[in-house]
Amino acid sequence: MSETKEVVHKHKLIEYANGPSLEEINGTVKVPKGKGFWKTLFAYSGPGALVAVGYMDPGNWSTSITGGQNFQYLLMSVILMSSLIAMLLQYMAAKLGIVSQMDLAQAIRARTSKSLGIVLWILTELAIMATDIAEVIGAAIALYLLFNIPLLIAVLITVLDVLLLLLLTKVGFRKIEAIVVALIIVILLVFVYQVALSNPDWSGVIKGLVPNAQTFAATPHIGGQTPLTGALGIIGATVMPHNLYLHSAISQTREIDHEDEESVAQTVRFSAWDSNIQLTAAFFVNALLLIMGVAVFKNGAVKDPSFFGLYHALSDTSTLSNEVLASVARSGVLSALFAVALLASGQNSTITGTLTGQVIMEGFVHMKMPLWARRLITRLISVIPVVICVMMTSGKSAIEEHSALNDLMNNSQVFLAFALPFSMLPLLMMTDSKVEMGERFKNSTWIKILGWISVIGLTYLNMIGLPGQIEGFYGDNATQSQIMTADVIAYTLIVAVLALLIWTIIELYKGNKRYQEKMNIK
Numbered sequence: 001m002s003e004t005k006e007v008v009h010k011h012k013l014i015e016y017a018n019g020p021s022l023e024e025i026n027g028t029v030k031v032p033k034g035k036g037f038w039k040t041l042f043a044y045s046g047p048g049a050l051v052a053v054g055y056m057d058p059g060n061w062s063t064s065i066t067g068g069q070n071f072q073y074l075l076m077s078v079i080l081m082s083s084l085i086a087m088l089l090q091y092m093a094a095k096l097g098i099v100s101q102m103d104l105a106q107a108i109r110a111r112t113s114k115s116l117g118i119v120l121w122i123l124t125e126l127a128i129m130a131t132d133i134a135e136v137i138g139a140a141i142a143l144y145l146l147f148n149i150p151l152l153i154a155v156l157i158t159v160l161d162v163l164l165l166l167l168l169t170k171v172g173f174r175k176i177e178a179i180v181v182a183l184i185i186v187i188l189l190v191f192v193y194q195v196a197l198s199n200p201d202w203s204g205v206i207k208g209l210v211p212n213a214q215t216f217a218a219t220p221h222i223g224g225q226t227p228l229t230g231a232l233g234i235i236g237a238t239v240m241p242h243n244l245y246l247h248s249a250i251s252q253t254r255e256i257d258h259e260d261e262e263s264v265a266q267t268v269r270f271s272a273w274d275s276n277i278q279l280t281a282a283f284f285v286n287a288l289l290l291i292m293g294v295a296v297f298k299n300g301a302v303k304d305p306s307f308f309g310l311y312h313a314l315s316d317t318s319t320l321s322n323e324v325l326a327s328v329a330r331s332g333v334l335s336a337l338f339a340v341a342l343l344a345s346g347q348n349s350t351i352t353g354t355l356t357g358q359v360i361m362e363g364f365v366h367m368k369m370p371l372w373a374r375r376l377i378t379r380l381i382s383v384i385p386v387v388i389c390v391m392m393t394s395g396k397s398a399i400e401e402h403s404a405l406n407d408l409m410n411n412s413q414v415f416l417a418f419a420l421p422f423s424m425l426p427l428l429m430m431t432d433s434k435v436e437m438g439e440r441f442k443n444s445t446w447i448k449i450l451g452w453i454s455v456i457g458l459t460y461l462n463m464i465g466l467p468g469q470i471e472g473f474y475g476d477n478a479t480q481s482q483i484m485t486a487d488v489i490a491y492t493l494i495v496a497v498l499a500l501l502i503w504t505i506i507e508l509y510k511g512n513k514r515y516q517e518k519m520n521i522k
Helices: 037-044 047-055 058-071 076-100 104-111 114-147 151-171 173-198 202-208 227-238 241-253 261-296 307-313 323-330 333-365 371-393 398-412 414-419 421-432 434-441 445-474 480-519
Strands: none
Touching: 037 261, 047 076, 047 173, 047 241, 047 261, 047 333, 058 114, 058 227, 058 261, 058 307, 058 333, 058 398, 076 104, 076 202, 076 227, 076 241, 076 261, 076 421, 076 434, 076 445, 104 114, 104 241, 104 333, 104 421, 104 480, 114 151, 114 241, 114 307, 114 333, 114 371, 114 398, 114 414, 114 421, 114 480, 151 333, 151 371, 173 261, 173 323, 173 333, 202 261, 227 445, 241 261, 241 333, 241 414, 241 421, 261 434, 307 333, 307 398, 323 333, 333 371, 371 398, 398 414, 398 445, 414 421, 414 445, 421 434, 421 445, 421 480, 434 480, 445 480
């Protein structure tokens, strides 16, 4: 008589992971074969929405609205250029995931050393936490404005969004995509409604889409900004590194026959359609935010560009540009809708930030933990600086409290400038390579040229904007000594970033050569 032993697998909080990207959802969404364009596009639609969320998160709001207040429609061209670059980079990220069957973190780690992988993981985690701080602040302020919940309690309540994530993991990835799309539609409709009431100068909007010599000028100084700093703020808030890691992973959620080159090509093609449609929606949201700054408010009326200031400006009839807006504002509808859109934006970013964190942890250091645990840990870490900020300013005036939170959100974005080149450059190198992508799927000559112009341009703009971002840590009235200290820190960091970039490029090049020899590819 044989005895059957039952083997019980104990799940640990942190486990080794070196399988497919986001293994639980990889290849789980079935797609139709031989159907028409629209039915096929619908099946592939969804990942682009999760990516587009990062281009319209709370970190974008004040930069776009303030840019409109200070420079009218001048910076519309910057929003357009940022969106077009985003479309190019996200297309390459999705293509890398689909063709290589690795997300960007896995692909980098496969070509580089363990020590570099750990450094890049830490750098990218800091960038994700920086965006998480903006989401905590945005969601907490929305709860405070909508329900009059004290700020400290509202900040702590944002930790509970882990329960939302737990629920979403049970309903399936396709439904998560649908929820994200619904929230994007809410945000878009809110701003369409507010801008429609303002009756903007559409000829000025269209004219602003064409860049000119003033777009990146260092003068004039208006509201503490120049066109250059306003443009850098918009670029920094728009193109974010974690989106490239995310897209290279979730582009693999569709069922693909990798033995059939046409199946791979179809997935690349429709993923590009999905991404570009959703990023076009993100462009309109950011453009509407800038138009709000010009047309909804009287010129120079918004003295406080924080979420608090924008909320109160939308309920103050003296700041609004026409009587139609003023009459609606008296009912409180404009300000309430703004807070609803802010809450929706924060919740959307919660979902995508958690997925991205899992992607880079698995890819760079081969560690895995449940999504709810990952969310709880990163959210608790992100909440700490916000709680400290609220507690330190609780005894001060409301304006000081609001300014401190706004400064914390803006200053936290400095980590994005560090992390962006380390996602863009490897992505471009790998998608340019026949070794990684094959002859059919490597970047075409035009994509390669535009890609290098975009990567070099964004890296340069991020680096020249770094001194100003570090100076921002000292507030609006920094002394000459503090400015000098900030500049020394900034230029030291720039040297460190460039040195780390060279290290990354050398290891990627050597790793690619090893792979080429192993596969005997000429």
